Amino acid sequence: MRPQSSSTETVLHTEGLVDLIEEIRLRTWARQNYTEPKNRVASWPNIVHDEMERRDLELERQAV
Numbered sequence: 001m002r003p004q005s006s007s008t009e010t011v012l013h014t015e016g017l018v019d020l021i022e023e024i025r026l027r028t029w030a031r032q033n034y035t036e037p038k039n040r041v042a043s044w045p046n047i048v049h050d051e052m053e054r055r056d057l058e059l060e061r062q063a064v
Contacts, residue, residue, distance in 0.1 A: 027051040 030051035040052060 023047055031055065 026045055026047045030048040034052060034055050037052075037056065040049065
């Protein structure tokens with residue numbers, strides 16, 4: 001027998017999945033549209049800035 005779940009539990013589970021998909025979409029966008037720090041727009045989402053900062057570190061490591 002399958003346990004009964006409330007519609008609230010289903011919504012919360014789906015909401016988390018949507019958030020994950022959105023994060024992946026934003027991180028992918030940040031990689032594809034990488035911009036040097038001085039040219040980044042302050043209003044971009046924090047996830048975009050975070051992913052570009054990760055790319056900054058990768059590029060620094062490659063330069064060494």
